[in-house]
Amino acid sequence: MIFTVSLLIIPIVADESNEEFQGLAWVTEEYPPYTFIDNGTPSGLMVDMVTAISRKAGYELPKQSIHFLPWNEAYQKALTKPRTVIFSIARTPERENLFSWVGPVVSSDIALYSSRDRNITLHDRKELANYTIGTITDDVTIDFLVDAGVRKDSIVTRSDPYKLIHDLDDGTLDLFAYGNIAAEYHIKNATGNPGFYKISARIGTFPVYIGFSAGTPENLVKKFQNAFETLNKTPDNGEISETERILSSWLLDENLKHLEYLTEGYYPYTFMEDGIPKGISIDILHEVFSRYGITIPSERFTFGTWEEVYQKTLTQNNTALCIIARSPEREDLFQWAGPIDKTSNVVFSRQDSADEFKNKTLEEMKIGAITDDIATIALINSGGKDIIYSTDPKELIKKLESGEIDGWAYASMPGYQLINKYASDPDSIVPVHSLQTYDYYIAFNKNTTPQVVQAFQDMLDIIRTEKDQTGVSTYDYIMYRYVDPVYSESSITPQDVTDLVNQTATDLARDAPGTIKNINAGLPPYRNAERPDLYVFMYDTAVNMVAHADNIRMVGANYHNKTDVAGKPFRDNIVQGALTNGSGWEDYIYSNPVESGLFWKTTRYQLAVGSDGKQYIVCSGMFRNNSE
Structure with missing residues (x-):
């Protein structure tokens, strides 16, 4: 609209x-x-x-x-x-x-x-x-x-x-x-x-x-x-x-000046510390502001109950929710920019009642949930029937401790933070049932001009993919400030990346200029259209990025002495390993083009000689999953 x-x-x-x-x-x-x-x-x-x-x-x-x-x-x-x-x-x-x-x-x-x-x-x-x-x-x-x-x-x-x-x-x-x-x-x-x-x-x-x-x-x-x-x-x-x-x-910069930014307080995405709004979403917003040369004062960030901020963004122009799960039920209610991260939703219970959840279904349990919250939707979709609604997480945590309810449905990371804040004995409350995992976005009121939302999305994509002088994106820095790397849901296997590296090396030997051009254009097989986290990237012996099938912004930059977000010079290790051993594997922390967040990644590398007589280090990686 x-x-x-x-x-x-x-x-x-x-x-x-x-x-x-x-x-x-x-x-x-x-x-x-x-x-x-x-x-x-x-x-x-x-x-x-x-x-x-x-x-x-x-x-x-x-x-x-x-x-x-x-x-x-x-x-x-x-x-x-x-x-x-x-x-x-x-x-x-x-x-x-x-x-x-x-x-x-x-x-x-x-x-x-x-x-x-x-x-x-x-x-x-x-x-x-x-x-x-x-x-x-x-x-x-x-x-x-x-x-x-x-x-x-x-x-x-x-x-x-x-x-x-x-x-x-x-x-x-x-x-x-x-x-x-x-x-x-x-x-x-x-x-x-x-x-x-x-x-x-x-x-x-x-x-x-x-x-x-x-x-x-x-x-x-x-x-x-x-x-x-x-x-x-x-x-x-x-x-x-x-x-x-x-x-x-x-215009995005003009729009940003006049928006009201709404949130309930949802650690680690949005929270107040010494009267100052902080968190992953807040930091990302401030980064967007700075790239447009504007400053948004703390007063423009409004904290309230989830029901209050959710309803206000639904009904009032010039508003944005700083963090919200995107679900089919909400798809047409807002305009979306993201994803920022993904978070699982769970049911928490008292530790002494955890065994009950093994023998009963969710519809047999009395479970507390926040009005209009995404965990509530996930709970209903999973069969929850006897639901006690509230607008206050503290109230539900107290009811859980007193035995008035059997469980409390909420997002896992924000839930842990609230339990530590409000529970008399935080260690006595544990997650007992996994609900659905959702991607989290920034949501704009439905009447926001689509071109403005697209401009915000484009800037967010730049923040995610553009590497600074240290070789790390702003998004990576922000995420690492608040959360640890996680395992991926990717199905890419070591054989997938090895086969792709071998094929690219063969193509380079046949036609180096054409292969490099096709990699930078993101064409198959160098970037898999059905599995876009399977892609090729390539260095020369001086650690210059020669080609990248997923992130053209990195091409032409030198990455010598540049590290991942934890300080590991993995690119130097890759080039040196290829020059010394011909091929190998390197582990590091990286962001994933198809999943939000920071992930453990391992990359296959191989020294290759192109048809132009130059040496190249051909790479393809896989984001590690917890089945390894």
Whole structure:
């Protein structure tokens, strides 16, 4: 469900300016999330803005009257055809006298993207002259490149961003230059991965405006500008302005500023310590905030009973649950970002009553459960019938100790923490029955714009997969801060990974460049589509990551002296083991692409010689399960 901006529509008597508005031609390009077509209807941040401004000015702009063209065609039409309005358009000195301007509405960065296997990093603008750069015809990026010292006639221009991405992929281009927000969208559509290409540099920021072609009546532009300024005003009641409401419905950083973050207190995911919210989910949220350059105060995190925070997120816009199990029963109630981790649900009982659970079914036992809690759903699904409901875990723990109930259903890790906090004798309460295990997510109110949730998911994926200078992801650090590594549910066997390593080594000997390209594209057999935790990765003898079928962000980086989250230099051990012994196995801690959490992993490695005469260390790993 798309978030709808609620604006007060006031009937306005038709006047001459209203008729003039009707005579305007509105043009734009496919430039998500600012402007794009959604199921045949114009949509996006700037579409919402121009329709909202028009409404404030007294004119109801039909979205279907907005024409989408390739950027160069839209730009030339706005230059040459009177009474044309173009958006989104950057206001630059070169364009200053070509249009009448309304804005600025928002800003965007110009980023330069390169293939990760090229590992291009620009430290000085003078280095741009060494590369072939492509961008969109007539785009503002050209002005930034020229200002940075690039000859205009050397810039490759096309009207279609996907052709530029193709040129970057096949090596025709060294760098693709474009506004970063739209570029990430197009790259994700083209490759399935918003981080597929590396940002080699950023060369500037431009403000986004609405441009009226030369000759548009001054009073009409002024009326539009006044309506825009009215939209920007903060209401006397302290709520956010209508402009902020539109921006926050499309841009993740703006949205994050206005959300209320709700939780019950659910260790180790969310808890209070010395008055400060902490935990896995809280730390992940703060990491997302920091990557957007914003700070969210502790007061924006609201702790309450589970029923209170659950119902509030269900019914109130601009809310998010910091941690919640995703289940079929809840699937359509929220929008989801994650997973963050997974947790099993259990039934706890007194130790002296544990034997009763061996001889009785769950439906014969009187079991306490929290209203609307996921363990309650798991209990009902497992046959629980005689359920005593409460909103307070402390109350149920006390009833369990007094014998008023036979058991208490709750998530295992949070349950242990609450037992240690509230039970008179924590050691006397033990888990006696396993219920279902669920993945835990951050859940947004259903009315949140899907593009915002997707942007949050993309950033979460980066936090999970992007390794820092020590070779560890932020997600790994956060998880290791609170929980120990666990065993996996993976069915991958030692023979599976050995066979894959052997096949890859054979393919390298036959065609090293083609094999490396196919690995980085995540193609089978190098990444198993049905079992995506079975994949190939590969180092050279200097511990540079040459190819990775699951995480393209790692390609091109050097991992010498870089460790797992526990400090083990497993990559150096792998390369040294291959150079010394030819092949072997290495154990370490790592995150799993198909399961949330930190896991014990073991990797098979083998020294191979490619058709190019170079030595490679071919690897494939398995996440260990507790049956070993």
